[in-house]
Amino acid sequence: MTRIGLIRVLTSRDPRLLNIHGQAVRAAFGVEVVSRAVHDQPEGVHNQLTHDLASPKVMAVAADLAPHVDGIMISCSSDPGLEEVRSLVDIPVVGAGSAGAAAALALGSRIGVLALSTEPPHAVTRVLGGQLHSVQAPDGVTHTQDLLTPSGVHETYLAAERLVDEGADVILQACTGLTSMGVSAELRRRYGLPVVDAVLAAGSALTLQWGNSGARHHPGEVFAELAG
Known part of the structure; x- marks a missing residue:
């Protein structure tokens, strides 16, 4: 195998x-x-x-x-x-990071990046180029461990909602801590957009x-x- x-x-x-x-x-x-x-x-x-x-x-x-x-x-x-x-x-x-960005480009042209901060990783921005539409981060989150808290989960959904409101047609999870949370399916259900899990x-x-x-x-x- x-x-x-x-x-x-x-x-x-x-x-x-x-x-x-x-x-x-x-x-x-x-x-x-x-x-x-x-x-x-x-x-x-x-x-x-x-x-x-x-x-x-x-x-x-x-x-x-x-x-x-x-x-x-x-x-x-x-x-x-x-x-x-x-x-x-x-x-x-x-x-x-680069794999997730490439996958996002295969699915849309206005990529909304969900990251730990409003300055997403260079590995992501380098691939997305001008197709990076907007960036949002959960309020109160500074590192991946913060995501694994009730407030981290709540703020993640609010950050994704802001990406949708700003006109993104794809959401890229540009933090692999979001994979640990297992939120991609719920983000798709809530907002009706493709959601790329970078892992x-x-x-x-x-x-x-x-x-x-x-x-x-x-x-x-x-x-x-x-x-x-």
């Missing part, structure tokens, strides 16, 4: 939280996922400083994983260390690379679900 090495940039002792992204990818595509987290990033990546701190840690984890997996996912919307890891290993490497977009990109052998859902079916 195809095996993905999934790198989390949020350090946690909670195995459920550590493995939740891998479980989502496994459920969608039927691949084996090995999840590893970087050390000493208790608040994940939420600004340039934490991005820069995470990049060499991602490289170190990737070097350990590479001999044992068929491809690597960096499960963070700022794609820390992406280019460096690609130059380090000889297997496919995908970042959630699943990265999983889709890797499974396309391998011809989707053994997957439960073809990547195209995942995009069709988003579009619905």
